[in-house]
Amino acid sequence: MKLLTCPMNGPRNIDEFQSFGPVRARPDPNATADRDWSRHLFRAENRKGVVVEWWRHVPSNYFFLAERDLVSNEIIRTFDASELRDRA
Amino acid sequence: MAAGTAARIYPFMPGGAADGTKLVSGAIMLSDLTDRPRFGLKGGGSADWLAAQGLTLPAVNRIGDHRGMRILRLGNEDILLLAEDAGETLAQVKAAWQAAPAPKGYSSWREEGWAWTRLSGPRLAEAMSALCALDLRPQKFGADDIAQTRVGHIEAVTFRSPKGFDILFDITASAYFARAVAAVAGHTA
Numbered sequence: 001m002k003l004l005t006c007p008m009n010g011p012r013n014i015d016e017f018q019s020f021g022p023v024r025a026r027p028d029p030n031a032t033a034d035r036d037w038s039r040h041l042f043r044a045e046n047r048k049g050v051v052v053e054w055w056r057h058v059p060s061n062y063f064f065l066a067e068r069d070l071v072s073n074e075i076i077r078t079f080d081a082s083e084l085r086d087r088a
Numbered sequence: 089m090a091a092g093t094a095a096r097i098y099p100f101m102p103g104g105a106a107d108g109t110k111l112v113s114g115a116i117m118l119s120d121l122t123d124r125p126r127f128g129l130k131g132g133g134s135a136d137w138l139a140a141q142g143l144t145l146p147a148v149n150r151i152g153d154h155r156g157m158r159i160l161r162l163g164n165e166d167i168l169l170l171a172e173d174a175g176e177t178l179a180q181v182k183a184a185w186q187a188a189p190a191p192k193g194y195s196s197w198r199e200e201g202w203a204w205t206r207l208s209g210p211r212l213a214e215a216m217s218a219l220c221a222l223d224l225r226p227q228k229f230g231a232d233d234i235a236q237t238r239v240g241h242i243e244a245v246t247f248r249s250p251k252g253f254d255i256l257f258d259i260t261a262s263a264y265f266a267r268a269v270a271a272v273a274g275h276t277a
Contacts (some may be wrong), residue, residue, distance in 0.1 A: 001221075007154075008149070009149065009235075009236055010220075012237060013221055013238075058243055059236040059238060059243040059244065059245070060162060061163075061166075062163065062258070071181070072123070
């Protein structure tokens with residue numbers, strides 16, 4: 001059983017979670033060139049390295065962030081979204 | 089029973105969606121508390137409004153008490169009041185909430201959306217260990233702890249009650265859950 005540690009509920013079976021994909025920049029569609037906007041809409045990044053992703057603990061409907069290594073699939077850490085907001 | 093709830097038909101009642109589904113009894117017992125009074129608030133302002141009514145809110149995933157009501161903090165702004173034997177206190181809070189101006193959160197309709205069951209009996213620990221992957225032994229999971237997890241393969245909220253484990257889950261899964269518990273009882277008895 002693979003475990004993921006929810007910042008609110010603690011370590012749980014990864015089946016209890018849903019992935020919502022990487023945290024992405026949110027460009028302003030009115031100020032972005034068509035080419036860049038279409039790239040934002042239709043292309044997904046596919047690189048090696050560490051990504052920050054949105055995850056949801058389904059039973060408690062709690063959304064949080066996880067840092068995951070895209071090569072080893074190791075989850076490096078999980079944290080509340082306020083941490084990212086505070087940093088911004 | 090509070091006004092307006094008398095006509096409600098809950099799943100295990102005659103005419104309900106799970107009518108005819110047997111609740112196991114014996115060494116493992118499942119009882120249905122879905123018709124008992126409860127009230128849930130969710131969204132910005134919920135916690136502040138309840139605190140202003142004099143309720144002391146516990147930390148997230150902990151249970152508090154207010155004049156016989158159990159206060160379940162399911163999230164910062166997701167709070168559930170269970171009033172098994174304190175229907176009047178709950179009715180007062182509910183009436184005050186309905187009359188209050190915003191911000192006060194919004195009703196999460198737990199009395200309609202969630203089933204409330206209680207698992208008890210001498211083989212309770214074995215049944216729970218078959219239904220739920222978490223370590224719920226008393227030294228790990230206390231009387232005021234809440235687990236938001238899976239029980240019987242469905243999303244559920246579970247916690248200790250003096251008589252066993254209370255389990256809250258999607259009301260539409262009532263018949264499924266009763267059958268899942270019956271299956272576990274068949275294996276462990």
